[in-house]
Amino acid sequence: MGIFDFLKKKKVESEQLKFNEVASWLEKEFSKEMEIFNQNISSLKEKIIEEKNKTEQHLQKLAVEVLKNEKIPERAKQMMEGNRTTYLQKVRGLLSQINPPENYPEYEQFFVTIEKDFDDFGKATLRNYQILREFFSNDISAIARNLKKFNELLKEMKQIVIKTNINGIILLQNSVRELIVQRQRKEENKIKVLELKETVSKNEIGVQKIQKKIVGLKNGEIYSKHLNSIKEKEKLELQRRNLTNSVFQSFSVISAGLKKYERVTLDGSVVKAYNSNPISALLEDKELQIITVLAKMKGALNKLDLKEKKHVKVEQGINVFTKEYLQDFLVKYGRFSNQLNEVENVINSASIVTELVSLEDDLRKEQMILQNIQEKVSLLEAIKEDDSIEELSSRISKQFGKEIVIVV
DSSP states (O other): OTTTTGGGGOOOOEEEHHOOOOHHHHHHHHHHHHHHHHHHHHHHHHHHHHHHHHHHHHHHHHHHOOOOOSOOOOHHHHHHHHHHHHHHHHHHHHHHHHHSSGGGEEEEHHHHHHHHHHHHHHHHHHHHHHHHHHHHHHHHHHHHHHHHHHHHHHHHHHHHHHOOOOOHHHHHHHHHHHHHHHHHHHHHHHHHHHHHHHHHHHHHHHHHHHHHHHHHHSHHHHHHHHHHHHHHHHHHHHHHHHHHHHHHHHHHHHHHHHHHHHHHHOOHHHHOOOOOOOOHHHHHHTTTTHHHHHHHHHHHHGGGGOHHHHHHHHHHHHHOOOOOHHHHHHHHHHHHHHHHHHHHHHHHHHHHHHHHHHHHHHHHHHHHHHHHHHHHHHHHHOOOOOOOOHHHHHHHHHTTTEOOOOOO
């Protein structure tokens, strides 16, 4: 041995395992641990049975033991018998609970229960023990030694359970099973991503086809005529709106006088209609009663209590409403309305609109489906590879005290 050999690092034992071999490797290690555990526990179980037999012999002896001193008062004898009966029952009750389980997972609860049983027994039999020790000191001491031996054997058994690698191996086996499921799920996700991407490609082609149809229709002559009809409708609506605004403006000039005239005229219903909505009233006034009404109103202006400027303004406004002015409005309004109806009929009967609406609805649905699929792909692709294999290697190495390298 060299003089500086003590400075050399101790070579760590190393073992390499393929991931698909880890489960079987752990199973072998588990079997080894269980074999050692069962051997050690079996030895202690035999000692416990042996100790039970010894204790029962001492109990039987105590049960039939007679007092050596016959001069003890009868009351004391009765007290002794009562305590002896109780003590024998409680010791045998405790012995019946000292039954180590057959299966490893049950030991943890067994120790919790038996330790409580011993504690309860000690508290419950303290007085019995003290009284009987005055009469049968040797027998009571022998039973006490038996119970102490049980305690020692159970503590030794508990230490074997604590020191065994079984629980650690079980946890590792569970982790391996979970990791296998995770890796299977990842592989399934990879396949699913490929399938979804294929679906995306198909959907994109479907979307492009619909978009191409929409563009084709919108660039066609039929759609161009449809747009022209819409522009014509907008033009006619604007012309009719300008016409009605002009007439409405004329009525607004005389509205102050018309409102006051409504209170004094016999033509109140006609005036009220024009005060409420002059354009609607004019369109309903087929006989143009408003001309006669305004002529009467002009003659009665001095009675309407209008200020001078308002009086002049209303009088000038009335002069605008000639028969020719009103008839011209009605003719133009009717022409614009008829033309609008014709254009609207053309627009509404255009099948290209229905076709485009249907295509655009299909396009929205396909785009929504495509978006949902793309989101699923993004979520699945966002699941990153974790370091579970490295973590498992570290845990197994720590559990078995040697370097275990797991390779995929």
